[in-house]
Amino acid sequence: MGLSTWLLMFVAHTLEFRMLLQYRLYHDQKRDITAPREHATSGWERASMRRCWEFFDMTSRSFSTELKGDLACVVCLFYLVLRGLNTIEDITLPPALKLPLLRDFHVHTTTPG
Numbered sequence: 001m002g003l004s005t006w007l008l009m010f011v012a013h014t015l016e017f018r019m020l021l022q023y024r025l026y027h028d029q030k031r032d033i034t035a036p037r038e039h040a041t042s043g044w045e046r047a048s049m050r051r052c053w054e055f056f057d058m059t060s061r062s063f064s065t066e067l068k069g070d071l072a073c074v075v076c077l078f079y080l081v082l083r084g085l086n087t088i089e090d091i092t093l094p095p096a097l098k099l100p101l102l103r104d105f106h107v108h109t110t111t112p113g
Helices: 003-012 014-026 036-042 047-059 071-090 095-103 105-110
Strands: none
Touching (some): 003 014, 036 071, 047 071, 071 095
């Protein structure tokens, strides 16, 4: 976009530009969960949690990595569990097959592999 287009957008949408500027100036950078200093809260040093973060990145570009501390890890796991339940629920299987999968989902989440 050319300069004239940006100026026209600025004049037409002053409030939006103000919000974008505030966001750019005051927003902290997204934390790097792979950094060694973040391993304690992100769980990146564990292969299973690293795989969870990979699945999470494939399914959602979320705010979870911006959360501080252990909350990011909890939100990641919670989202993946709910996403798994929703996937089973959306499958076009007869209820006789679907309901046992949903009822025993907690067993499958703790089974290795």
